[in-house]
Amino acid sequence: MISFEPTEEQQQVRDAVASFATEQIRPAAREADETGHIPGALVQQGWELGLVQSAIPEALGGYGDQRLAITSALVCEELGWADLSIALHMLAPRLAVYPILELGSDAQRQEVLPAYTGAQFAAGTAAVMEPRFNFDLAELTTTATRRNGDVVLSGSKCYVPLAAEAQHILVYARGEQGLAAYIVPRGTAGLSIGEREQNMGLKGLATYELQLENCRVPASAEIAGDFTALFNRSRVALASLAVGVARAAFEYARDYAKDRKAFGVAIGRKQAIAFMLAEMAIEIDATRLLTWEAAWKIDRGEDATREACLARNYAANMVLKVTDNAVQVLGGHGYIRDHLVELFLRNGRGFAVFEGLAIA
Amino acid sequence: MIDFEMSETIENARKMVHMMAEQTMRPIAREYDEREHADPTEWHEMMWGVSKGSDMVFGGKSEKKDGEKKDKTRSERFLSSAVTIEELSWGDAGLYLSIPNPGLGGAAVAAAGTPEQRKRFLARFQEGKPKWAAMAITEPGAGSDSAAITSTAVRDGDHWVLNGTKIFCTSGQRALDKSDGFVVVWATVDKSVGRAGIKAFVVEAGTPGVHVTKVEDKLGIRASDTAQLVLEDCRIPLDNLLGSAAVKESTEGFKGVMATFDATRPAVAASALGIGRAAMDFVGDALAKAGITIRYDAPLSKLTALERDFMEMESNLQAARLLTWRAAWMMDHGLQNSLEASMCKAKAGLAVTQVTQKAVEILGPLGYSRKLLLEKWMRDAKINDIFEGTQQINLMIVARRILGYSSKELN
Numbered sequence: 001m002i003s004f005e006p007t008e009e010q011q012q013v014r015d016a017v018a019s020f021a022t023e024q025i026r027p028a029a030r031e032a033d034e035t036g037h038i039p040g041a042l043v044q045q046g047w048e049l050g051l052v053q054s055a056i057p058e059a060l061g062g063y064g065d066q067r068l069a070i071t072s073a074l075v076c077e078e079l080g081w082a083d084l085s086i087a088l089h090m091l092a093p094r095l096a097v098y099p100i101l102e103l104g105s106d107a108q109r110q111e112v113l114p115a116y117t118g119a120q121f122a123a124g125t126a127a128v129m130e131p132r133f134n135f136d137l138a139e140l141t142t143t144a145t146r147r148n149g150d151v152v153l154s155g156s157k158c159y160v161p162l163a164a165e166a167q168h169i170l171v172y173a174r175g176e177q178g179l180a181a182y183i184v185p186r187g188t189a190g191l192s193i194g195e196r197e198q199n200m201g202l203k204g205l206a207t208y209e210l211q212l213e214n215c216r217v218p219a220s221a222e223i224a225g226d227f228t229a230l231f232n233r234s235r236v237a238l239a240s241l242a243v244g245v246a247r248a249a250f251e252y253a254r255d256y257a258k259d260r261k262a263f264g265v266a267i268g269r270k271q272a273i274a275f276m277l278a279e280m281a282i283e284i285d286a287t288r289l290l291t292w293e294a295a296w297k298i299d300r301g302e303d304a305t306r307e308a309c310l311a312r313n314y315a316a317n318m319v320l321k322v323t324d325n326a327v328q329v330l331g332g333h334g335y336i337r338d339h340l341v342e343l344f345l346r347n348g349r350g351f352a353v354f355e356g357l358a359i360a
Numbered sequence: 361m362i363d364f365e366m367s368e369t370i371e372n373a374r375k376m377v378h379m380m381a382e383q384t385m386r387p388i389a390r391e392y393d394e395r396e397h398a399d400p401t402e403w404h405e406m407m408w409g410v411s412k413g414s415d416m417v418f419g420g421k422s423e424k425k426d427g428e429k430k431d432k433t434r435s436e437r438f439l440s441s442a443v444t445i446e447e448l449s450w451g452d453a454g455l456y457l458s459i460p461n462p463g464l465g466g467a468a469v470a471a472a473g474t475p476e477q478r479k480r481f482l483a484r485f486q487e488g489k490p491k492w493a494a495m496a497i498t499e500p501g502a503g504s505d506s507a508a509i510t511s512t513a514v515r516d517g518d519h520w521v522l523n524g525t526k527i528f529c530t531s532g533q534r535a536l537d538k539s540d541g542f543v544v545v546w547a548t549v550d551k552s553v554g555r556a557g558i559k560a561f562v563v564e565a566g567t568p569g570v571h572v573t574k575v576e577d578k579l580g581i582r583a584s585d586t587a588q589l590v591l592e593d594c595r596i597p598l599d600n601l602l603g604s605a606a607v608k609e610s611t612e613g614f615k616g617v618m619a620t621f622d623a624t625r626p627a628v629a630a631s632a633l634g635i636g637r638a639a640m641d642f643v644g645d646a647l648a649k650a651g652i653t654i655r656y657d658a659p660l661s662k663l664t665a666l667e668r669d670f671m672e673m674e675s676n677l678q679a680a681r682l683l684t685w686r687a688a689w690m691m692d693h694g695l696q697n698s699l700e701a702s703m704c705k706a707k708a709g710l711a712v713t714q715v716t717q718k719a720v721e722i723l724g725p726l727g728y729s730r731k732l733l734l735e736k737w738m739r740d741a742k743i744n745d746i747f748e749g750t751q752q753i754n755l756m757i758v759a760r761r762i763l764g765y766s767s768k769e770l771n
Binding site for chain 2: 006268293
């Protein structure tokens with residue numbers, strides 16, 4: 001039966017993350033963007049929320065919670081609202097954990113997952129995107145070739161979060177049977193981590209380019225199968241993060257508009273500004289509902305490719321428009337780094353670019 | 361829990377209405393668009409037979425269950441309405457609006473009338489020949505600014521005497537001249553107090569002093585009659601003022617009828633969705649026949665312009681649909697939904713305008729031709745951006761709510 005109300009449990013989880021987001025993450029956003037550094041203590045606090053451990057089975061040291069796309073959507077929205085860089089840093093280990101959870105063998109699960117259930121933050125990541133304008137998840141240029149019982153990886157990757165500190169990097173490559181992911185432990189020969197990337201946004205998140213040259217891993221490191229559901233979950237998560245960023249921008253602009261005076265009154269009382277804000281509010285709600293619908297379908301075990309792709313594309317467009325409008329509402333003040341809206345815009349533009357992040 | 365599955369009851373109703381729309385509305389859609397002021401009498405009689413005595417009143421309390429304990433299946437009434445309205449409009453939006461039905465006039469009576477008035481005016485929809493009820497607010501000089509209407513109601517003994525001109529009254533002609541129906545007329549009892557003086561009055565068919573002076577020629581929804589009414593010393597009983605005697609002293613009448621918009625805006629949004637979906641279905645079929653598939657999961661850099669356009673159309677329509685369902689769901693759960701009702705109306709009007717206009721472009725020479733219904737759907741769609749609160753007015757309402765401003769502070 002149609003309903004738009006999360007369960008009580010989901011509301012509790014969302015509220016807990018929202019509190020943490022407001023009290024701890026958001027105050028650290030500007031400094032993380034300026035310095036490129038997120039305080040270890042904050043990362044550790046985020047770890048204690050259990051974002052990574054929750055879906056890992058109890059037998060392997062995790063909390064054994066159900067991995068629901070809807071719950072992820074609620075959580076990702078709050079984290080995205082607080083700060084995208086810090087959110088992705090905290091969620092990054094899921095990039096290694098979730099594909100193994102979903103498609104990995106028992107041996108792989110037992111070998112890798114316990115490392116992400118300890119008391120301290122454990123960095124893990126995945127290398128998906130490639131440094132070319134026409135990057136296509138369905139046509140990776142990174143290759144995986146079988147050789148004497150091993151697999152040799154070759155190619156370039158970019159936008160790999162936390163690569164320099166990650167215990168495991170899941171490298172997505174095109175094998176003989178199609179798309180697969182390979183568990184590459186830290187220090188494996190043939191994988192070289194480049195200098196930290198400099199991007200328009202996500203400046204608080206340490207991301208890297210990787211070169212794979214004759215990078216040899218055992219055949220047992222391969223995770224093969226149907227990645228459709230995983231990528232759809234990723235699309236939904238990205239769309240939810242985008243809703244969060246957009247909501248942050250909207251609220252900032254709305255509050256500013258009620259305060260800032262021009263021509264004798266608060267600018268929020270002028271139609272041009274008021275209408276922009278109204279459209280922003282509508283589009284944020286619309287995107288959230290499209291995203292929830294895709295998430296709901298995923299949770300029912302149905303193929304949600306169409307809905308997830310539509311939601312992701314809609315969200316990418318929406319967050320750009322909303323964050324752009326938020327800068328506009330603040331006028332000159334939106335352009336300076338005293339205010340967060342320019343940061344929201346730089347981060348917001350990224351959603352049209354990011355793909356294949358299995359953070360949900 | 362968050363759930364997007366329609367209940368079986370609603371899904372069954374939808375299927376039934378869809379069949380009716382496909383089999384009885386589509387075949388006559390073009391005819392009643394070309395023959396703008398003709399009456400699809402046979403179809404009206406059939407629809408009357410189907411809907412007479414049912415709960416198809418959007419807004420306010422249903423007469424059938426008045427006094428009875430609310431039963432569980434009724435907890436989805438507005439959502440169910442939204443779904444069936446979408447199907448009827450998918451069939452033909454003009455014909456849907458022309459269905460003999462309590463309509464907006466009935467909604468006003470249900471929302472603001474006393475129990476006696478509801479019985480007196482609405483019982484007629486349970487029996488006899490097809491009837492219509494309409495709502496007359498807009499005047500030549502007052503559209504969006506409904507508080508600026510100048511039609512007057514003056515007390516004279518046991519009567520109210522109404523004077524004024526109303527335009528853009530949907531089903532006004534059928535309500536007054538073609539059936540034993542009525543029109544709810546907004547008039548002011550005291551211009552000097554502004555909004556507080558505006559009340560709703562029921563003018564029944566056959567009342568001397570009210571005349572339909574024009575039936576508009578329109579861009580679309582041509583099967584629906586849009587009437588101009590002139591009231592010239594039109595005398596109606598005192599009891600035809602909607603609401604109790606207390607209404608005379610307060611703004612209750614105005615507020616009560618304004619509150620019906622929280623229910624009717626999602627209904628109009630739902631109608632828009634039907635037109636949009638008709639266009640989407642048509643474009644989808646045409647592309648499939650031409651062997652063109654939409655690659656949903658292709659990267660943005662590889663999507664064709666056509667794929668981008670189509671995906672944008674789909675998303676906008678579905679977004680409008682989900683916002684509409686949310687507003688209806690809130691109504692069903694007794695949640696205050698003025699913000700959400702205005703959001704869905706603003707989005708739906710805009711989305712369906714864009715979808716149908718883009719659909720004509722995509723279908724090229726086929727889209728532009730009157731051999732097919734697509735061009736008609738674009739013409740039908742546009743009104744949804746305008747009536748029941750223009751897009752701009754609905755944005756204004758959304759803006760006031762999100763900013764916490766009164767109508768004095770933001771206008």
